[in-house]
Amino acid sequence: MMSKKKDENVDQQSELNLTRRSVLGASAAIAGAGIIGSQLIDPVAKTAYAAGSDEPIRIGFQAHRTGIGALYGRWYERTTNAAAKYINSIGGIAGRPIEIITEDDGTDPKRGADVVEKLATKHNVDFVYGTLFSHVVMGSAPRAGELKIPYFVVSEGYHVASGALNRYVFQPCITDVRSQITAVSNWIFGNLGKNVALIYPDYAFGYDHRDYASAAAAKSGAKITAKIAIPPTASSFTRYFVKIPKNTDVIYHVMVGPGVLTFVREMGEHYGTRHPKLFGFIDSLEGVNINSPGLEFLDGSHFWEAMPRYADGYATSGSNFYRDKVGVDNTGASKSDSKDVSAYSHMFGCWETLFAIKEAVEQSGYKSKKDYKTLIETFEGFAGFNEGIAHPQGSKVFSGKTHQCYGQQFVSQVKNGKFNVVHRTSIADGMYEPETDYTKKSL
Amino acid sequence: MDTWIEETLPMVFLAVLDGTVTAFVLALIALGLSLVFGVMRIVNVSHGEFFMLGAVFSWFAYHWTADSVWGFVLALLIAPVIVGFIAVFSERFILRKVEYNPESTIVATIGILYIIQQLTLMGFGPEARPVEAPIYFRVSFPWFGYSGYKLLVAVMSGLCLCGIWLLLKRTKLGLYMRATQQDYEIATTFGVPTKKIYASVFALGGGLAALAGVLVVPIRQADHLMGLEPLLLSFIVVIIGGLGSIRGTIIAAFLIGISDGIISVFYEPTLAKMLATLFVVMILIIKPSGLFGENYQ
Amino acid sequence: MKRKSLIYSLFMKGGVILILFLIQFILPTYHHSSFSKIMILASYAIAYNFLLGYTGLMSLGHAMFFASGMYTMGLSILYLGFTPLEGLIFGTILTLTISIVFGLFALRTSGVSFLIVTLMFGQTLYLAILYYNEFTFGQDGFSITTYLGTLVIFGKEHLYSNPTIRYNFALIMLAVYLIITTIIILSPIGRILIAIRENEARTQLLGYNVFSYKLFALTFSGTLAGISGAMHALLFSYIGTTFAEIHHSISPLLWTLLGGAGTVIGPLLGTGVMYYLIDFISGITSNYLLVVGIILVLTIIWFPLGIMGTLRQRWIKWLP
Structure with a gap:
């Protein structure tokens, strides 16, 4: 089907x-x-x-x-x-x-x-x-x-x-995180680059990203250059960026919580104008205006969205x-x-x-x-x-x-102060073999 | 050697730089707590909330003036004052009522913490709100860039620390404070208005935390839960430095800021936090009264 | 303590346990389950009170002990295939060990320094659980429901999640805690602990080894807290870092102080009052923490000794 x-x-x-x-x-x-x-x-x-x-x-x-x-x-x-x-x-x-x-x-x-x-x-x-x-x-x-x-x-x-x-x-x-990553990973590796550094929060939500992005990378010949887990109590991130290897093409980032803006701004300060491409998960910016001060650095970068925030996206x-x-x-x-x-x-x-x-x-x-x-x-x-x-x-x-x-999932690019949808996956892109069968469990 | 220069040196440099900035900010936040503990012998658990209020008022100032420079100036002027009044109010109507009993004070200030946090959630909302820095530039190093405003924050913190030092050493208020710290009874007998001194110290402590909040908010954001981490860190700094010792607090802030910077560059972040925490515990166990503490346990 | 007050005190505790036993037959479903939870949490508070109320040591790291017991129980059932009883024994031994080692270090400090050291150790365990997430499941935690099997009582199989089982296990635990702590407090050891609370230097001068007594109190309190954690895992089948966070260390402090530190019934009362307070207020407003904050402040101003402590001071002198 x-x-x-x-x-x-x-x-x-x-x-x-x-x-x-x-x-x-x-x-x-x-x-x-x-x-x-x-x-x-x-x-x-x-x-x-x-x-x-x-x-x-x-x-x-x-x-x-x-x-x-x-x-x-x-x-x-x-x-x-x-x-x-x-x-x-x-x-x-x-x-x-x-x-x-x-x-x-x-x-x-x-x-x-x-x-x-x-x-x-x-x-x-x-x-x-x-x-x-x-x-x-x-x-x-x-x-x-x-x-x-x-x-x-x-x-x-x-x-x-x-x-x-x-x-x-x-x-x-x-959809679950595994499905989201499975759906968009080919697009990331195909369009942004094959050497990817992962930055994710140091708890289960982040580990799903770490594990399934790594698995997807292995499948499509991409390489994970660094896996950086950010502790939940961190409020400054500068010191973590120095760990990203030079040969990195793409920074895959997903952050949750109030530190997001700081994260982005400090990444901008660290790299200046020459930086790896960025791919983020919108979880970081839910509830945040993309035109907030400090987010200028995200201009041109890409985000996964489950449902486009701007009405013209879908x-x-x-x-x-x-x-x-x-x-x-x-x-x-x-x-x-x-x-x-x-x-x-x-x-x-x-x-x-x-x-x-x-x-x-x-x-x-x-x-x-x-x-x-x-x-x-x-x-x-x-x-x-x-x-x-x-x-x-x-x-x-x-x-x-x-x-x-x-x-289905969406990939959007930040441009002119808004999210613009550039890619929509099919449902099949995010499917994986089921690992469990609840119908066999008791009620 | 070459790879060392290319890979490790930038890391060490960044660790020290970032650690130093952290240390200045930490010293400023912890100073208020240290003063309050030193003079009043109480632990103010709501100290982190005063810091948070400073950041939140800064956002309001930025929002009303719609200008990063004027908003910053306005916040610098009013946030410490408003928070100072809140502190005086809670000192007068809560802490004085429990007669500064250490345990009751902890519970009362946990109560104050909840009250401030929830009122902020109601009036300000759950989201983290950014405040633009009054001056913004990027300092370029050969390997990476760094926020110019962060360096400025370090300088401004340093100035505030000097200001407090002068206040303590050169003014009558400072003299009274030191007298009250040494012996409450004798100070009272010699005509020091100790009750007023307590109120002013508590206000000063809150005001300093709020000031730190105003300075820090452009490099972070304001949100209603941001008070816990600085509270824990200032606890550590104050204890390591030795209770009641201003000099100890400042030195401890540097020790912790820089060592935390270095550890977290070379280890995985969460492991680094664990190691840093254990390191602090070890200092305390070797020297229970802190580095410069008077020995009153 | 006078013989008369000893009798009153035992009478009162027996009465409380009896009432709690009888009330289960008339409680509506929801309150039945709330009471089970309150009794487990109250046992944690009783463990805490032993250290704060009777020895005068204020800890902000008791979640460390609670979580040790809880995780040992959960992980040993999950990975080693232990039965709940084995898990409980293992958890008890491990928490006991941790308490002793921790005490040897932490008791070098006292007062506010002790408070901070306990807090830091608690944070370290919390971070360790996060760091070894592949083993501990990190912040998400895990459930052991499907590994528990059933409990056979009088030849009938029951699930641990059965409300009656849960209620009575919690009640037995509470009763044991109340009795053991009362016995220790009324024993010579207990009097020395109280003496340390009142005046540590004088107790030392009288020739007592204050350090050993404090270590005993800490170990005892920590181990009891660990057992509470293990029982919580068993009866509520969820294990997660929320039980290792600093908030879970502050909670028993609040319950104890609200109920009355240094009283035997205080922690139980404090836990119950706080639980229902949050439950009730959260139904009216989402800002229940505001109300909780206000009540905390007012309580500490008007009833600085907690509910039971104030009752004892003002009206009922014989309260234990």
Whole structure:
């Protein structure tokens, strides 16, 4: 089913004005695999159920309101509320309205597990959903498994697909780091250079980058010249740049947290005008205006994006509709405050996951907690989701074995103070052999 | 030999340069903590938050004036004053109430830490916000470049340190402070307004931290969680230097700044942090009262 | 301590344990599970209080002990195929060793220096867990649920995550901690420790080897904290660096001081109050840390001895 996908790789220029046709092509490619969700493409269509005819579906939202993830958390919350509002306006889930119950986990795995517990046993929610930071997922997932409550994460960690978690955990609408790297690595080695230095944070998220970028390099004949792990407490980076060997063509960088701007500025100070090419992951700059002082050094460099921050990067009707509903303007900032830049390459996962839950509930005939087994089996039977209003980032292939989805990725170049999409991968570019099979695990 | 000159020498040079700049900044941040500990014999856990407030006010000043130079000047003038007032307020209404009991003070200042941090999160938001440097240039060395503003920060820190030295040695306030440090009871008997001295020392400590925040924010960014790391580092510096010894604090700042620079150039970063931490512990174990500490344990 | 107060004190502890035992039959699901967690965390706080409240040593590195026990338990089950009991024994021995070695170094300092040395050692362990991430899983941590197997009680198999198992394991642990610490505190050793807290120099002059007693207190406190960590791993099946961070060292300090340092019930009360406070406030506002901060400040101003300490001072003199 993946064989037809090669021709989707649009090259640099034509990418800028994506036609409706190429987008439809993307969904057509996976249409043969029993795809669901097509009825959601029309924004005004009501589902067949009468609105508000029943008890609400209660969805517990584990949010990073405080702690290191607060910036992402704020946008996850806005997106979640926007999606819930929209879903309610088209008749809810199986005719029942969605009710979102939000609890702050402080971006802390300890508190995360408590929050899952509280949502499940005190607020009596149907599902728990929304976690981003991978250590919070790791801390909370065992609890969800023990409580036997479906737990939908929007985290992009490789934890779900690796098989480390349990059968109640799903990551249906955001691709994992391994898939992202696999998808864009050929483009990096082919277009930027073959001698690559990796700079990544010294924890699991960074190790996924280290390991899968190294693996991809080995495959395509590229060489990793240095692997530099930055400790989470670092606030100055100058001393690490001196470790990058001279023969490096590309600096592959991914940073998370408040140190990003310093990182970029100090890299600029270190290298001046003559420097290796740069390839970064947008995680570093989520919530950050690309025109911030100190970021000039990034001009001309490339970034991975899951969903283009600037509206012209992927102007499909679905993504425009989504952008409007979550209140983001054409530059990726809040409509009400242009300084409030969104986490655009991550938060779509919240929107899409709520629609995925809606699909699963409606297709499985889920009524109450007694129906978890059917719901989970139905979900595991999904082959993917079609692009549209419910899935504005693009079509997804879903693997019931790994509980993980796969989707398209973007490469953007920073130019004239904005991100410009120069490459879009196919879904197939990011696929890998599944390493686990959750369907064989007990419920 | 050639490869040594080409590869290792630049590393050593950078380590020393970067370490020295770190040391100056560290000395300035730790100085406030050292003064407070020396005179009042209390550990101020919210010291890092005063530093953070300095950085945050600097961002506001930059934002309001929309000009990097005027914003910087404005921040230099007002941030230490505002933070000084906050410090006086917490001294008057919290620390005085617990009678400067060491343990109660630690808990109270942890409380103050939470309060300041959360209020900043509410009023400033969770993101890290950049502040443009008032003067910006790149210094080019044969192997790499370095931020000119960072060098300026080192110079300005040095000036502030000299200023405090003069304040302590040449002014009446400094005299009173030293008297209070040596013996609170006797100082009170001799007519030193010790209560006011406590308030001023606490304000001065907070103000210095805020000043450091203003100076540092252009080479970092302002965010509400930035206070923890400088707090831990200043703890270390103050203890290594010897409690209550200003000279010790400054020397320790250099020792730690430069050794941290060198270790982290030659080892993997996280391993380097571990080694640096253990190094500090070893100093303390060999010399429990710190390098220049009076022996009152 | 007078015989009368000893009886009162044992009576009170027995009462608390009895109430905690009985209350499990009426607690709603959520609170049932919260109580399990509070009892485990309270045992950690009791371990901490032994050092702070009865010996006068304030540590900011107890997460090091907690995490040692926790990681030994988790890693030995994961890699060596240990049973939980073997893991617990191994964890206890290892934390004991770490505590002694650490104590030999750290106790050369005292007061604020001791505070900083404990903090630095704690940070070192935290960084070590991050550094050896290929072995420890770094910041993400790991879960041991699937490796634990089942627990056979009266011929019936139970999961460790079973709420009743969890609650009663936590309760047994709490009871053991309360009893052991009470016995030690009321023994001659305990009186010398209190003497060190009150006046170290005088105790030294009286001919006691202060260093050995302090080392004992530190080792005992550290080992108990390690066992708490191991039990936490067993009952809540998640092991991660969040339990080695400095915040996890500050927590038992706050719980102890809020409840009352140097009182036996104080740490339990402090842990419970703090847990529910955060739980309750976070339901109202996301700025619960602000409220926690304010409450901390107000408590320390109005109840500087903590809840139990103030009660003892003002009203109930016989409280242990």
